[in-house]
Amino acid sequence: MKGGRARRPIHVVLSWVKRQPPKVKAFLSVVAGMAALVFLRFIVHDHDNLFVAAEAVHAVGISVLIYKLTKEKTCAGLSLKSQYLTALFLAARLYCSFVMEYDIHTVLDTATLATTLWVIYMIRFKLRTSYMADKDNFAIYYVVVPCALLAFVIHPSTSHNIVNRICWAFCIYLEAGSVLPQLRLMQNTKIVEPFTAHYVFALGVARFLSCAHWVLQVLDTRGRLLTALGHGLWPSMVLLAEIVQTFILADFCYYYIKSVVGGQLVLRLPSGIV
Template identity: 60%
Template structure:
């Protein structure tokens, strides 16, 4: 492992990028050959999100600080989880509901630490410049226009759409805050990387469906605006987090472990 690590550090930036792409492709193939039920990937995605929130909890407990964390992102995360939980209880109830409940509880604990505990004074409000309502209002408008075509009550369908759109852009205030701070705090970087890993598992679900010859996704895209908006949300969130994950992995491949985000990442 040490020899491999040293070898990677000696590669050029282009070679490291190529190695990262190959590693992602290999992981995708491994998932394709080992996981029979593709819904398992959604469970892995939600579990990765929960692990990310757990890392934030550990940071707050061990460091007694919330420096580097975006309150706006945590508010957005709490909002889409609460709304999705409500819709899940009304529309469907399964393992995903339980995972969302655990993640929502962990997010509530982080919000309490940032708003009502002794460590709240370490919150860097001056760097957290993207207010949550700037994100919520466009998502709500999109949800009114494009929402699921199911037989459920219309408000439930709109709320479900809000969840999808909010989840896609909820990390945006956190990325902007990290960019404003110039150097990213380590546990915060781990948290966002977990979100990127969660997104990888979610996208892998759709890719593997196509590899297995399931044409449902392609058929759905031609059935109206809602499937197109869902796919667009997936793409937006993936692009945002993939860019961050590239710099995250690069910082460790370079041997520094110090993450700096360039201006153009968000």
């Protein structure tokens, strides 16, 4: 009874939000995001820690995938195409790290890429009988081609080689859209089992923390960070890519939280989330 009373206000709020029109929901999402940024700004003194936290949450999400594939012996609900896109942007980012700015994040990206390649191997070969190929029907060239063209047109204006700068921009843009096949697969199935839901929610939290890192850094430097990134449209596109990634996953995270608060183990998605 106590647990039910404790959750009741949250249920009331979520039910009220659900009844609102799309424009009101969008406004409330922006307000909630701004409130979260203000909260993080006051409790996190070194905003670089937000980027580390984002990578840590991403690692937790991958750990959930590893558990699902090794213990559950199924890849049902996972998008192989999203894993392809993830491996592609990680490989591009690793190349840029090695030739442009080798640091600790290079080591972390190497581990993430290795794990992603293992996930691809498991889905394609070991657990292919449980792979939902017919539901995983998002054409990845809808993401890769626009990202490549955009990178060719808008990229950093640093002193690095032009190929490296275009590759850097490509991995930034591709990361923003890499989750789209996974969201499409979940929309096709309408029902998302727990481990897949945990994984995608972890991606959403990681993206928000990464976005918060960039936004707060810009605020703290009073815009000087944008100048350090280069000139032209590139600095704005970096921030836009982070924001787009966050909003792509925001709707799913809302239904995930609603499901968890309601005590549901299986997440059921309404039409039109993707």
